[in-house]
Amino acid sequence: MTQSAPLAITMGDASGIGPEIVAKTLAKAGEGTVVFGSYVVLENIVHRLGLELTVRRIAGPEEARSEPRSIEVVEATQIIAPPPLGSVSAISGQASFDAIVAAVAAAKAGKVSGIVTAPINKEAMASAGIRYPGHTEILADYGGAKRVAMMLANDDIRTVLVTIHTSLRKAIDQADFDAQMSAIRLANEGGKALGIAAPRIAVAGLNPHAGEGGLFGDEEIQIIRPAIEAARAEGIDASGPWPGDTVYMQARKGRFDVVVAQYHDQGLIPVKYLGLEKGVNITLGLPFVRTSPDHGTAFDIAGRGIAHTGSLETALAYARRLVATQIKTKEGVV
Template sequence: MTGTPPLAITMGDASGIGPEIVAKVLAHGDERAVVFGSPVVMSDIVRRLRLDVAVRTVAAPEEATLQPRCIEVIEVTGLREPPPLGRISALSGQASFDAIVAAIRAARAGTVSAIVTAPINKEAMARAGIGYPGHTEILADHGGAQRVAMMLANEEIRTVLVTIHTSLRHAIEQADFDAQMSAIRLAHEGGKALGFAAPRIAVAGLNPHAGEGGLFGDEEIAIIAPAIAAARTEGIDASGPWPGDTVFMQARKGRFDIVVAQYHDQGLIPVKYLGIEKGVNITLGLPFVRTSPDHGTAFDIAGQGIADPASLATALAYARRLVSAQTMSNRTEKVS
């Protein structure tokens, strides 16, 4: 293997559609990627789908030949047989976690250029005794990032979350001044990485009608507006707080490049409504690029051969785009 290191694709939950969409993308595309997961599981899904591709086990990304019609897999799970499809399994939960951690180690070592993660199941990980609520928290902890944010993006709108996987009650408590500033700054950096020279960032309010001047809550006045003002002193083009029920419509019309949303569903519903196959999840704040599809494990269709790999293909395209931008930025910094 020569040139830019390959992308890492984590297999996802082996009982869901992760292995299927990974196999479909690698069988029909020209991706420079290695799979972190189980050769046993990937061989089984290739057989089920009757794909005309080989599955080859490699010990490390450096050993990958990246030849067409060959899925190269780094064994990181210890699975001796495929777990049952369509059911929550502690074995699958542990295997998906092990694949993520192994890919993070490779990304931090520079042997892969980015990580693209297939869907995991939070309940399966919990059954395995793994106490993380999702990918983002695993990546932050093992990736060495002090603060991360989730960006959901498609070609029409992009949103960054102030709070992520927590109850709505806790999200309100966690959306303090520091959390606002972190999300706005990461949105600014993420927008620049996507090619916006000076990203226009709209910050959504927390309450209906952005609080209506304090009638429906004072978080906008006491917390969000001061954070926006502070961000503007740093040269960030932030504005708001804007009502959450209209700000995404304005972004879609081209008024804003990125919306900072206060909690999970406020930010994810608009992106997913436009089409899960078009959306991609990007983790901001990591020392490496990470993207993922904008959907879950879909246990109800696992193993049926009907899972759509479009969102994974989009995630791979975004990963390549971000790696390319990062490489160009690094070269510019060296020249200057």
């Protein structure tokens, strides 16, 4: 069995760098992909940047020819003229949302093998009346997933978040036993999906020094350690809770395969510090593969032709790797 359905790439916010990095990435390696978004926006950015690419409008992924140096666009939204670059736009917010929803529908129908999403802007979506805090929540809702988790990965470390887009105050309340178990299980599944037979999962503590035996908080004793023990009883190689300020150094040295972080910044700062150009976001728990670059819309440089494509290229490579692993698993190869 080979990958027959193409990968979907969503255009991202049309006022940001999404269309630019999509076009430049597909100029290098666009075979086996279709873009969900706006033909008008993609055609405009290709012309603006002087790229030697053909932009072709198609009705659906099944019409994709996968020809070199071409972008095949499934018209997922209605844009008459390209919106202004470099600023928040309700038109761009709506268009980015429309592209995600259309790509998810195609993935659920088996018309695409996975989804790679270009950056969106939460303020732009809010200005269009769309009340989602980010990609992950949209994908979970429209994808029909009961529980999802973000895995951020680069060449050195991988991390899965217990809580995602919420205030730190709320994150502490949400990091309960069930959330711990879900994150540890998804971290284990994510590691296996990346080809690690028995992932070593390190669970970070919530408090400084992982609570220092209860001196700085008892969440580690009351919640996190029992979840680790329960996960180990299920056969998962989980350990901890480890101090959040040193666990990533240990993972980078090869001691752990995946670190479970308790809240957004605890997990994302180490990954992003090592370089946005190689960071990738993988959504675990969905019924289809989804990856994205680990950066935002960069309004300040939109349309100038200087946006780096490294993170999107890495996200595309990860998506292809995950799809290939799924195919091999179905065939009984792994």
